[in-house]
Structures are given as structure tokens and as C-alpha cells.
Amino acid sequence: MTGGPSLSVRPAGRHALLVELPDAERTAAFHAEVLRRRAAGTLPPVTEVVPGARTVLLDGVPDPGALARRVVGWEVPPVADDTGDAVEIPVRYDGPDLADVAALWGVAPDEVGALHGAHTYRVAFCGFAPGFGYLTGLPPRLHVPRRSTPRTRVPAGAVALAGPYSAVYPRATPGGWQLIGTMPDPRPLWDPERERAALLTPGTRVRFVTADGAGTATASPAAGAGTATARTAAGRVPAPGAGTAANGPGRVTAGGARATDAGTGRTTTAGVHPEAGA
Amino acid sequence: MTAKLTTVRSGALTTVQDAGRPGHAHLGVPRSGALDAPAMRLANRLLGNDPGAAVLETTLTGCALRPDRDVTVVVGGAPCPVTVDAGPVAWGAPVRVPAGSVLDVGAVTAGVRSYVAVAGGVAVEPVLGSRSTDLLSGLGPAPLRDGDVVAVGPPPRPVPPPVAAPWPGPPAELVLPVRPGPRTDWFSPAALRTLTSAAYRVSPHSNRIGLRTEGPPLERASTGELPSEGMVLGAVQVPPDGRPVIFLHDHPTTGGYPVVAVVPEPALAAAAQAAAGTPLRFTPA
Numbered sequence: 001m002t003g004g005p006s007l008s009v010r011p012a013g014r015h016a017l018l019v020e021l022p023d024a025e026r027t028a029a030f031h032a033e034v035l036r037r038r039a040a041g042t043l044p045p046v047t048e049v050v051p052g053a054r055t056v057l058l059d060g061v062p063d064p065g066a067l068a069r070r071v072v073g074w075e076v077p078p079v080a081d082d083t084g085d086a087v088e089i090p091v092r093y094d095g096p097d098l099a100d101v102a103a104l105w106g107v108a109p110d111e112v113g114a115l116h117g118a119h120t121y122r123v124a125f126c127g128f129a130p131g132f133g134y135l136t137g138l139p140p141r142l143h144v145p146r147r148s149t150p151r152t153r154v155p156a157g158a159v160a161l162a163g164p165y166s167a168v169y170p171r172a173t174p175g176g177w178q179l180i181g182t183m184p185d186p187r188p189l190w191d192p193e194r195e196r197a198a199l200l201t202p203g204t205r206v207r208f209v210t211a212d213g214a215g216t217a218t219a220s221p222a223a224g225a226g227t228a229t230a231r232t233a234a235g236r237v238p239a240p241g242a243g244t245a246a247n248g249p250g251r252v253t254a255g256g257a258r259a260t261d262a263g264t265g266r267t268t269t270a271g272v273h274p275e276a277g278a
Numbered sequence: 279m280t281a282k283l284t285t286v287r288s289g290a291l292t293t294v295q296d297a298g299r300p301g302h303a304h305l306g307v308p309r310s311g312a313l314d315a316p317a318m319r320l321a322n323r324l325l326g327n328d329p330g331a332a333v334l335e336t337t338l339t340g341c342a343l344r345p346d347r348d349v350t351v352v353v354g355g356a357p358c359p360v361t362v363d364a365g366p367v368a369w370g371a372p373v374r375v376p377a378g379s380v381l382d383v384g385a386v387t388a389g390v391r392s393y394v395a396v397a398g399g400v401a402v403e404p405v406l407g408s409r410s411t412d413l414l415s416g417l418g419p420a421p422l423r424d425g426d427v428v429a430v431g432p433p434p435r436p437v438p439p440p441v442a443a444p445w446p447g448p449p450a451e452l453v454l455p456v457r458p459g460p461r462t463d464w465f466s467p468a469a470l471r472t473l474t475s476a477a478y479r480v481s482p483h484s485n486r487i488g489l490r491t492e493g494p495p496l497e498r499a500s501t502g503e504l505p506s507e508g509m510v511l512g513a514v515q516v517p518p519d520g521r522p523v524i525f526l527h528d529h530p531t532t533g534g535y536p537v538v539a540v541v542p543e544p545a546l547a548a549a550a551q552a553a554a555g556t557p558l559r560f561t562p563a
Binding site: 010011012013014015016018047048049050051052053054055056057059060125126127128129130131132134192197198201202 | 415458510
């Protein structure tokens with residue numbers, strides 16, 4: 001792709017730009033280009049690079065106008081789909097919505113795992129909760145709607161589907177996605193003590209592999225130093241849910257915020273959490 | 279040895295706040311940090327602390343603390359009565375609190391959030407480089423409860439000379455400048471006129487995540503679904519009920535409702551001190 005006509009830049013305040021792309025693929029490519037230029041030192045200072053479903057937000061930019069004029073001229077190569085390392089997420093396909101998803105897919109429940117695990121995914125963006133990644137890569141024929149009634153509690157490690165996305169809940173939260181499986185040990189997904197706090201960062205490639213029944217599998221990168229700490233840190237992280245200690249009396253309502261839509265057309269104005277319906 | 283503060287009265291909502299944890303929004307981590315950042319910085323400067331040292335942010339009803347060693351504090355932000363062992367002491371200026379006595383930060387007489395800075399700073403363990411409590415995602419220390427003990431860092435040397443501190447008063451009327459975008463085109467021209475001409479009020483449902491408003495709803499020109507996109511601090515997001523919500527420091531990092539305009543960050547300190555019912559209007563920045 002080229003940066004020209006397929007990219008538009010929207011203002012987002014005095015120090016930010018929202019770059020809009022036509023589709024998820026070109027969004028991933030543009031995001032990768034931003035990170036390349038940042039690493040190469042050719043991008044002006046920017047505090048936050050936040051990809052969305054069709055956008056990349058550049059926040060904390062001293063001169064957004066100047067940057068806007070530059071990005072429209074960028075040559076942006078497509079993202080290579082078949083190279084690079086992938087984080088492997090072990091999954092037991094035992095979710096409570098497995099039968100519903102199987103019915104939507106027109107397969108038997110014990111075939112869901114093989115279909116879900118047959119694809120390589122990419123973290124398109126994060127949101128909803130620290131370390132919660134929205135993974136693209138499921139073919140359109142396998143997209144499923146959210147549940148009509150969200151659950152008040154989805155356990156940490158739940159492997160879930162909604163719209164074009166797959167995700168693994170890093171901790172227990174309310175949620176409306178279809179639960180197809182369980183990551184036996186979800187602690188590597190989010191560990192703020194680790195240098196790389198989130199296992200699933202935007203742009204990361206992900207594969208789901210069927211876990212053995214013993215539940216002892218741990219997430220591990222197939223290769224590559226960038227994610228190697230995920231494995232080594234797994235043994236010293238707090239118990240799942242420990243990070244939600246502030247959800248007590250001081251927990252406040254969400255101010256009408258709606259944090260994501262997951263592409264399913266469902267909107268949620270949350271009383272407890274902006275993504276109670278995520 | 280450094281001091282510890284025992285929470286005698288935690289108040290409605292008292293949290294630890296500093297300059298927040300920017301740079302992690304792509305992981306779904308809000309910026310967090312003191313909502314009235316200038317008040318936090320001024321209180322710290324008066325003590326010789328780093329301007330971004332961690333402080334306590336109270337909400338409407340203050341809090342009470344008992345140090346186990348002599349400490350020096352500054353209570354600033356929203357004005358309120360301050361006492362040490364029931365004797366009145368200065369607001370907005372350094373106050374010595376002897377070991378074992380009770381510092382009481384009273385209910386605000388105006389505004390919403392008072393800040394309690396202590397020489398040496400609040401020394402809870404940082405998470406992702408910040409000690410701030412993030413009420414959206416639960417990072418950082420939990421809000422204070424009665425009996426909680428908070429560590430204080432080593433006091434700075436030398437102590438700065440006293441200065442006359444210009445504390446801005448809480449707004450009788452909140453006027454928020456707005457710059458259009460990024461989704462202005464999702465709204466009708468009438469809605470944009472409404473935004474910058476109508477009388478709004480600060481909703482009692484406001485919190486550290488967002489300042490909610492009461493007033494005329496903004497009519498959307500586009501009824502489609504907005505794919506999730508990154509959200510900036512100060513974003514004026516318009517949920518389906520049409521009432522603008524101004525995103526404050528604990529706002530979600532991505533969202534799916536259109537942002538009609540953005541309030542520049544320096545204007546948000548006043549928003550943090552605008553009590554429920556405060557008249558609010560938006561003006562073109």
C-alpha cells in the first residue's frame with residue numbers, strides 16, 4: 001500500500017492526530033510503520049501510539065500539523081503475514097459457549113478448537129483492561145455475535161470470540177463475548193512487574209495451541225527475545241485478580257464511556273465498567 | 279527512619295496520585311494521575327518535593343491522617359478547613375504535624391478535590407512507573423480505607439523558603455474551550471451550534487473517568503457504529519444519550535463513541551474542581 005489516498009488525518013486536540021485507514025490490514029501496516037520510524041529515530045517525539053480498529057492515534061505530539069503533512073507522504077509496506085515470531089497461547093477448548101459457537105459455525109463442538117487454532121492471529125489493538133488484546137485473523141465466516149446477555153463475571157484466562165475478534169481475558173471482569181476455552185495459566189497475559197507488562201501488545205502475532213489436560217502449559221513465545229520474559233516471569237506473578245484490588249468501595253461508575261464495540265454492533269453504556277458488555 | 283501516616287478517616291474517596299503513567303495507552307493502561315495537576319505540583323513545590331511526587335487526592339469530604347513522626351504537609355486544591363488536633367492551621371501553606379497528632383482535612387467549602395502533599399512524598403510501590411490509583415483498571419494502590427497506613431519518603435533538604443502561593447479558586451462557572459475533531463462530522467451542524475452555545479451543568483455522575491454533563495443532547499448526523507479508536511485526555515465523547523462526557527485522567531484508552539471535540543489539557547484542572555450542578559459552557563478554543 002502507499003500512504004497517499006488511503007489515509008486521512010483527523011485532528012484530536014492540540015497535541016494529537018488520529019490517522020484513519022480504510023481497513024484493519026492497512027491499519028496494522030501503518031502502525032508497524034510508525035513503530036519502525038520511532039525505533040529509527042525519524043519520528044518526532046510522541047508519547048502514545050494507540051492503534052484502534054481502523055485508526056492509529058498519535059498523542060503527545062509537539063506539532064501535529066507538521067506531522068500530519070509528513071504522514072500523508074509515507075510509503076507504507078504491507079504487513080508480512082507469514083514471517084516473524086508468534087506468541088503461543090495454550091487453550092483448553094472447554095468454554096461454556098462452545099456448543100453455541102459450534103452451532104453458529106455449523107460444526108460439532110469438538111471441532112471448534114481445531115478451527116480456531118488453525119489461524120495465526122495478530123493483536124490489532126488493546127483496550128477494555130490492561131493487557132486485553134483484540135486479535136484479528138479469524139476468517140469472516142467464523143465471526144460470531146456477542147452473547148445477547150453479558151455475563152457479570154468472565155474468569156481470567158477465558159478465550160473468547162466477538163465479531164472479528166478473539167481475545168483472552170487477562171483477569172476476571174464482566175463480559176459479553178462468547179467463551180470457547182480457557183488458557184490454563186493466564187498470569188503471563190499481564191504482569192506490571194515485568195519489563196514487558198502485556199504479553200499481547202499491538203502487532204504481536206499469536207497462535208492458539210491445544211493445551212494438555214493437565215493444565216500445566218504456560219504461554220510462551222515460539223522464539224524471539226522480545227517475549228521471552230513472558231515465560232520466565234510466570235512463576236513470580238501475583239494470583240489472577242490480584243490486580244483488581246482497587247475495585248472495592250472506591251470503584252466508580254464509568255461516566256458513560258464506551259470503551260470498545262468489538263465490531264458486533266452492540267453498544268453498552270456501562271454502570272460499572274465502560275466495557276461491561278465487552 | 280521515614281514517617282508513616284495512619285488513615286483515621288478515609289473520606290468519600292481518597293486516592294494516591296502523582297503525574298500518572300503516560301506511555302502505556304497502547305496496552306489499555308489509562309494515564310491516571312492527579313486530576314488537578316497544577317494543584318498537586320504547587321503543593322509539592324511548597325514542600326521542596328519533586329512537582330510530581332505522589333500526594334493524596336481527596337473527594338468532597340477530605341480525610342484525616344495521623345503521622346507516627348513529625349511531618350510537614352500542604353493541603354491545597356479545593357479549599358477546606360484544616361486542623362491539627364482540632365486546632366485550625368493554614369490551608370495552602372506548609373503545616374507541621376507532630377507525631378501522634380491528627381491532621382484533619384475537612385469537607386470542601388468549594389470545589390471537589392483537595393490535595394494533601396507531605397514532605398518526602400507518598401511512598402507506595404509504583405506500578406508502571408507511577409504510584410497513582412487508576413480507578414478504571416484498578417492499577418496502583420486501592421483507595422484509602424480507615425486504618426490504612428501510608429509510607430512517606432525521605433523529606434527533601436533543604437526546605438524551600440516560604441512563598442505566596444497563587445491557588446486558583448474553584449470555578450463558579452466552568453468554561454471549557456473545545457477544538458473540533460476528530461469526529462465532528464458525525465454530528466449535525468445544529469449539534470455543533472448547540473455544543474458551543476447551550477447551557478450545560480456538571481452532572482453528579484462525574485468521576486475520575488469522565489465529567490458527565492446535563493443539558494441538551496447533541497444530535498448525530500451519522501447513526502453508524504464507530505470502530506474502536508484511541509481516545510485522548512480531554513476528549514468530548516458523545517454516548518447514545520447525546521450528553522457530552524469529557525474524559526478525565528482515568529479514561530479508557532480506546533472507545534467506540536464519537537468524539538466531537540477536545541478540551542485542551544490545561545483547562546481540565548478547573549473541570550476537576552467543578553462540583554455537581556456547576557454551570558458549564560463550551561467555547562471554541
